[in-house]
Amino acid sequence: MYQDVLIPTDGSDGTRQSITHGVTIAERFDATIHALSVVPEGPFGTLQNDAATPAAYRAVERIETEAERAGVPVETAVEQGVPHEKILEYAAEHGVDMIVMGTQGRTGLDRVLVGSVTERIVRMADVPVVTVRLTDDIRIEDSAEAERIARKALAGEDGVDPDEITALEDPHRTSASWIVPFESDRGTVHVHVDALSGEARIARREA
Incomplete structure (x- = not known):
């Protein structure tokens, strides 16, 4: 029924649940996941800056890691433009059967912008759109705590002193x-630390 599932992401906390749902759906139907992040410009986002593009690549990397962990094929893309337009264009060009996306952004204005993008996708998409709301509370908000957990996990796998990892x-x-x-x-090595559960997952990017 579904062969290609698109998960748009802006890297915000609100996309966590949509990633989980998207991966589960892809597993169920043996589908391919498409992870798309749009560096926003125009009336529904801020103009590109030095931090926006790296953040977009990290956002799709998160989905890639979850998909690979579940054994689900995944394709990633980062584009620049008006978010809802780029999402709809990508869906049409890649034969997407379903779009799974969050309804909340980070905080303040971002919440309004992400909600607006999702609303437009729901109204304009030619394929089913599954919207997912973030319901869990972030527990690990401090970067130093995240790094400590990541060091411990990597040290345990590689058998080294956590303080010696660069x-x-x-x-x-x-x-x-x-x-x-x-x-x-x-x-x-990129260690992914779940900000809700504290679980660490190791993704080795180079041999």
């Missing part, structure tokens, strides 16, 4: 998950 940059939070980049003897 951090590549400060942790970033996206989709209610912290991404903590490290350099290890086996290459670059």
Whole structure:
């Protein structure tokens, strides 16, 4: 029934539940997940800045990690433009059967903007749209705590001293998950720490 499931993401906490739902649906129907992040411009977002594009890539990386963990095929894309227009264009161009997206952004104005994008998608899409609301509370809000958890998890897997692991940059939070980049003897490693449960998942990006 569903072969291609699109999960748009802005990297906000409100997309966490949509990722979970999207992966579950893809598992059920042996579908491919399409992770799309749009660097916004125009009346429904802010103009591109130095931080926006890296954040967009981290956002789709989060979905990629969850999909790979579940054994679900995944394709990622980052585009720039008006979010709802780019989402609808992507869905049409890639034969998407279903769109799964959140109804809440980060805080304040972002909540209004993300809600507006979702509303437009619901009204204008030619395929079913599943909307998901964030219902859980963020427990790990401090980047230092996220890094401590990530170091402990990586040290346990690699059998090294946590303090000897080299951090590549400060942790970033996206989709209610912290991404903590490290350099290890086996290459670059991104440890994903769930901001709700504290669970750590290790994604090795290089050999």
